[in-house]
Amino acid sequence: xxxxxxxxxxxxxxxxxxxxxxxxxxxxxxxxxxxxxxxxxxxxxxxxxxxxxxxxxxxxxxxxxxxxxxxxxxxxxxxxxxxxxxxxxxxxxxxxxxxxxxxxxxxxxxxxxxxxxxxxxxxxxxxxxxxxxxxxxxxxxxxxxxxxxxxxxxxxxxxxxxxxxxxxxxxxxxxxxxxxxxxxxxxxxxxxxxxxxxxxxxxxxxxxxxxxxxxxxxxxxxxxxxxxxxxxxxxxxxxxxxxxxxxxxxxxxxxxxxxxxxxxxxxxxxxxxxxxxxxxxxxxxxxxxxxxxxxxxxxxxxxxxxxxxxxxxxxxxxxxxxxxxxxxxxxxxxxxxxxxxxxxxxxxxxxxxxxxxxx
Amino acid sequence: xxxxxxxxxxxxxxxxxxxxxxxxxxxxxxxxxxxxxxxxxxxxxxxxxxxxxxxxxxxxxxxxxxxxxxxxxxxxxxxxxxxxxxxxxxxxx
Numbered sequence: 313x314x315x316x317x318x319x320x321x322x323x324x325x326x327x328x329x330x331x332x333x334x335x336x337x338x339x340x341x342x343x344x345x346x347x348x349x350x351x352x353x354x355x356x357x358x359x360x361x362x363x364x365x366x367x368x369x370x371x372x373x374x375x376x377x378x379x380x381x382x383x384x385x386x387x388x389x390x391x392x393x394x395x396x397x398x399x400x401x402x403x404x405x406x407x408x409x410x411x412x413x414x415x416x417x418x419x420x421x422x423x424x425x426x427x428x429x430x431x432x433x434x435x436x437x438x439x440x441x442x443x444x445x446x447x448x449x450x451x452x453x454x455x456x457x458x459x460x461x462x463x464x465x466x467x468x469x470x471x472x473x474x475x476x477x478x479x480x481x482x483x484x485x486x487x488x489x490x491x492x493x494x495x496x497x498x499x500x501x502x503x504x505x506x507x508x509x510x511x512x513x514x515x516x517x518x519x520x521x522x523x524x525x526x527x528x529x530x531x532x533x534x535x536x537x538x539x540x541x542x543x544x545x546x547x548x549x550x551x552x553x554x555x556x557x558x559x560x561x562x563x564x565x566x567x568x569x570x571x572x573x574x575x576x577x578x579x580x581x582x583x584x585x586x587x588x589x590x591x592x593x594x595x596x597x598x599x600x601x602x603x604x605x606x607x608x609x610x611x612x613x614x615x616x617x618x619x620x621x622x623x624x625x626x627x628x629x630x631x632x633x634x635x636x637x638x639x640x641x642x643x644x645x646x647x648x649x650x651x652x653x654x655x656x657x658x659x660x661x662x663x664x665x666x667x668x669x670x671x
Numbered sequence: 672x673x674x675x676x677x678x679x680x681x682x683x684x685x686x687x688x689x690x691x692x693x694x695x696x697x698x699x700x701x702x703x704x705x706x707x708x709x710x711x712x713x714x715x716x717x718x719x720x721x722x723x724x725x726x727x728x729x730x731x732x733x734x735x736x737x738x739x740x741x742x743x744x745x746x747x748x749x750x751x752x753x754x755x756x757x758x759x760x761x762x763x764x
Contacts, residue, residue, distance in 0.1 A: 369718065370729070370759075370762075370763055371718075371727065371729040371730055371759040371760065371762065371763075372682075372717075372718035372719075372727065372730070372759075373717060373718060373721060373727050375717070388714065390713045390714055391713055391717070392717050392722070395722045396722050396723075398722075398723075401723060402723070403721035403722050403723045403725070404721070404722065
């Protein structure tokens with residue numbers, strides 16, 4: 313068993329491997345050096361795992377690349393894997409999210425992109441088709457860009473149905489029950505402190521995660537506020553009580569334990585640093601009713617934040633957690649976030665991490 | 672009639688390893704040239720223009736030494752023997 317961690321940064325991709333059940337890690341040489349890797353995925357549904365990377369070629373534009381030999385060689389589609397149709401009058405600005413669907417939909421991969429758009433591939437990520445139901449949604453012209461851009465940054469296909477959940481900064485949460493044709497905003501209860509009153513949509517939801525035991529139960533780290541829904545977003549309630557701050561970017565739900573999720577609080581919108589300069593992970597075991605703080609192995613005296621996709625879990629037992637900071641440090645936990653080991657230091661800003669267990 | 676395209680080294684791999692390309696073109700505009708380039712070298716063309724056909728923000732194109740952004744952009748007229756140079760702008764961090 314090998315544990316593989318893909319680390320996408322502002323200037324390249326690194327892979328870390330562990331062959332001793334996540335106790336120690338070996339860091340690779342850089343891949344795609346000098347390219348921004350804002351989205352990465354390890355698709356383990358294939359005979360050979362496929363690395364998918366949403367890259368920005370600096371001057372030369374964004375695209376999706378893939379590797380079927382763990383980074384040794386990379387391919388891209390001649391015409392571009394993600395390419396707006398001419399009548400859309402838009403150009404791809406950044407790939408924010410690459411999300412393989414379930415094993416039953418083996419070649420389906422979703423991509424969330426900037427400008428606000430959702431894409432679906434049926435060939436493993438080599439080419440994508442624009443999801444017109446979202447692109448043509450009457451709300452789209454009024455979705456605002458978040459500070460990072462006008463992005464669909466979260467894509468959560470339900471393996472058991474045709475439901476797809478997306479989150480956007482700053483459009484909020486939308487749900488499709490028919491595979492992407494129709495979309496309904498699901499933001500009631502999520503605050504929008506930057507607006508005079510709570511809107512139907514337009515919230516700056518930073519990340520959404522689905523509970524391991526109930527597809528109707530989701531957690532959201534908002535731009536101010538941490539929330540839970542038990543009815544697939546029809547109503548959200550605050551679960552920020554017990555946290556030192558309700559601002560942050562990522563939220564991760566356990567893939568195996570219902571009610572378990574983690575956040576990494578930052579002080580506030582206007583002070584996006586760890587409280588007191590102490591990088592800490594907070595875990596709930598009861599779906600947000602209470603939180604516990606963990607920090608063994610994480611630094612004090614640090615003022616770097618963790619971005620929305622730079623925090624993830626693996627499928628191990630116990631669950632492994634991985635986080636990367638904007639000052640290029642990567643930490644791994646093999647015990648559900650209670651203690652961490654350092655995987656990497658001094659990398660460029662970490663934009664995304666994704667983990668997989670390989671046989 | 673042909674136009675010479677001069678590429679930065681970083682793009683040469685996408686043009687068969689060549690930094691200079693002779694593109695047969697019977698007159699026309701810079702847009703016509705880039706369309707012709709896209710037919711033979713689609714990945715190279717994508718580095719220069721996005722899918723709306725616009726020059727990428729940090730890519731500069733010079734026609735006989737003149738920045739086309741200060742000329743007629745993609746409508747800049749090309750003549751037989753014109754040299755078109757593609758250069759990355761100063762950008763990044």
